Amino acid sequence: MSVEPSRAPPAPCFRLLLIEDSAIAASIVQSHLDAVPWQRAELAHAETLAAGLARVKEGWDVVLLDLCLPDGEGLEVVERVREVDPHVPIVVLTGHDDVRLAERALGASVQDYLVKRSLDADALWRAIRYAVSRQQLVTQLARTMAAARENEANLHQLIARSADGVVVLDATGTVLFANPAAEALLGDGRPVAGRGCPVGLRAGETSHEVGGHAVVLDVRWVDVDWQGRPARMALLRDVTGRRRAEELRLRLERSERLAAVGQLAAGVAHEINNPLAYVVANLELLAREVRRLSGAGVATEQLAQPLLEARHGAARVMHIVRDLGVFARAEANEAIGPTDVNAVIESALNIVHAQMKHRALVVRELAPVSRVGGAEGRLTQVFVNLLINAAQSIREGRVADNLVEVRTREQDQEVIAEVVDSGCGVAEEHLPRLFEPFFTTKRAGEGTGLGLAICRSIVESWGGSIGISSKVGVGTCVRI
Missing domain, CATH: 3.30.450.20 (PAS domain)
Incomplete structure (x- = not known):
């Protein structure tokens, strides 16, 4: 006699009441529920608050509630549902991404607060499961406390x-x-x-x-x-682990986007370089022609200055394109050889010029120094990271009041480079962690927490060292 293999019990079917005046939004909710085949739900839809209140007492697992209805809006809608059933779990679905409203809603015993435009199937099902789970825990605790008032010790246990x-x-x-x-x-x-x-x-x-x-x-x-x-x-x-995993995912996505931008920059630099070479060559040809005409007695004063400015501008663009190409092509296996630190710093300053010009004056104190063993592209990456950090530590708008100093010198057969800023500085307790991957003191969206870790990895791979000193309100010095 054959024995049928044991089967896992079917997932529970959640009874859900959606109070939502938009048929399109209701259709989207239904599609999200259907998108997870191993979860089951029975969804009832009421288009007005009055219609929803008439059905609230029918024993729903969760009420999905819009806060903007034809006959009610805001937290008043939550209060009206609570008057009918004080215990039914409520998950708010709203088009308003309002942090204060979300906090007030959660404080009004709402289980979760979801914004429609960022809603997906995973978030919706997670909110439903958590709402049911929390309500079960609350119900269990309430029942246990009511039954155990004469035996407080058992309840505490x-x-x-x-x-x-x-x-x-x-x-x-x-x-x-x-x-x-x-x-x-x-x-x-x-x-x-x-x-x-x-x-x-x-x-x-x-x-x-x-x-x-x-x-x-x-x-x-x-x-x-x-x-x-x-x-x-x-x-x-x-939920620390879950939050850290989410932050890690976002930072990795940002790192991938930055890598894609680097590849794009290399391609753009290559595409710009050839037509730019024609522009520079033609400007040189025009300059020679203007000099020839001037020598022949033709008045060329009105042409000379604009032509000189055009040549200088084209030369600056060519330098930026070259530096951008070097930076974008930086690879871990880039050939190592004698590298001019001062030239690398100038390239890095060209690359970050746009970020720096509205924040601080740049002071160069670049002494003649020996070449060092390294790779030009990777070393450019180091100084670009340090200069961007310096720029981001200074608020825009008061250029004359702030400095970013870049210094080089040779001492005891070592080349020393320093990037010094007059920015906000770093708290003393954070200094030991600055080189940790993904640790950052910047505002959200300004950094991945990888820049200094990458800098240290590059510098130490060539036998160098990197250190930071900083004081809040005074500024920061990074020394290589």
């Missing part, structure tokens, strides 16, 4: 075993109870209960430091009855 942190606060913000997971996530080594919460716990994601390391928490609040008096319970989930 149950919560203490939770992998998520649980914190209970009274109306004054004093911690009445914190389980071990919460103390590990919030604590400074001292018990949390009996004093004010050591960390501000806003609904949603919040971050703070524990033991010198950043911890990101997902925080959800619920009103509870604790030992016969009203209180608020925070459910804490450590």
Whole structure:
């Protein structure tokens, strides 16, 4: 007799109520739900708040709620649903990417806040699963507390075993109870209960430091009855790993885009170089013709100065194109040979001229120095990174008040190069980490956290060294 192989139980079918006046948005939600074949959902659609309220009591797993309806908008819509069913999980779907509104919604016991234009199937299903999971946890805790008021020790034991942190606060913000997971996530080594919460716990994601390391928490609040008096319970989930993975993914994507830009720059430099050579050659021909006519007594004064400016401009473009080509072609296996550090610095300054000109005056103190063993393209990459860092540490608009100094000198048979800026500086506690991959003190979108790590790798691969000194409000010096 054959035995059928065991099959995994089917995924639960979630009952979802969508209150949304846009048929197109409703269709998009349905398509996102259908896009994940191993998840099942039954979606009901109400086009007005009134129609939705009439169905809220039908036992839905999650209500997907638009905040802009013909007969209601904003957090009033959430409050109206809560009046009908105080416990049904609500996930807001809105067209407004408003951080303050999101925080207020999450503070009003909304499980999640999703922006329609950036919504995808994974985000929608994740919000649904988390909403159901959180509601199940809240329901379980509420039932357990109601049944165990006469046996508080058993209740504490149950919560203490939770992998998520649980914190209970009274109306004054004093911690009445914190389980071990919460103390590990919030604590400074001292018990949390009996004093004010050591960390501000806003609904949603919040971050703070524990033991010198950043911890990101997902925080959800619920009103509870604790030992016969009203209180608020925070459910804490450590999402640090998920957040770091997301940041790593974004930084890697940015690095890939930068690599693509480098390849594009090399191609553009090559394509520009040939026609630019014709322009320069023709300008030289015109200059010789103007000199010949001038020698023959023809008045050429009105031509000479514009022609000279055109020649200088074309020469500058040619230098930039050449330097850009060298920088874009920099490879790890580039041939190593005697390299003129001062010439490399000039090339790097040409490349970053646009970033620098509105921020600071550039001062060159380039002494005659010996050539060093290195690769021109890779060394250009080092100085471009350092100069861009210097520029980004200085705000635009006050050029005359700020300096970026580039110095070279030879000392004890070593060539020393320094990039010094009068920018915002770096806090002392961050200095030891500046060369770590992906560590950055810049604003979001200004850096990948890879620049200094790459610089150190390049310099040390040739037997050199690189160091940084900095003071907040004074500036930074990078020495190679």
